[in-house]
Amino acid sequence: MRALAALLPPVEATDGCPFACAPAEQAECPGEHTAGAGAVSRPPRLVTLPVGASEERLIGSLDIEAALSRGERKVEPGLLAAAHQGFFMSMK
Numbered sequence: 001m002r003a004l005a006a007l008l009p010p011v012e013a014t015d016g017c018p019f020a021c022a023p024a025e026q027a028e029c030p031g032e033h034t035a036g037a038g039a040v041s042r043p044p045r046l047v048t049l050p051v052g053a054s055e056e057r058l059i060g061s062l063d064i065e066a067a068l069s070r071g072e073r074k075v076e077p078g079l080l081a082a083a084h085q086g087f088f089m090s091m092k
Contacts, residue, residue, distance in 0.1 A: 010042055012039045013042055014033060015037045019077055023038075045083055049079060060075055060081055
């Protein structure tokens with residue numbers, strides 16, 4: 001699986017986006033983007049799912065520290081967001 005990721009063509013992602021959204025998908029992305037964020041070309045990611053990973057680790061969760069201390073609604077991306085436009089491999 002790891003060797004396959006090296007064979008795939010690069011993907012286009014928004015520069016600095018924690019969810020690695022495509023530049024055309026910025027409006028639907030829950031991540032924060034800087035004004036005029038451009039596209040970067042990067043190799044597809046390979047993310048390994050650890051055994052016993054919690055649901056919050058898999059799909060992401062609310063950043064509790066930002067919510068309680070600053071009153072901000074901020075999402076911490078999970079493993080699925082890290083694998084966006086890439087591969088997801090289970091450790092079974």
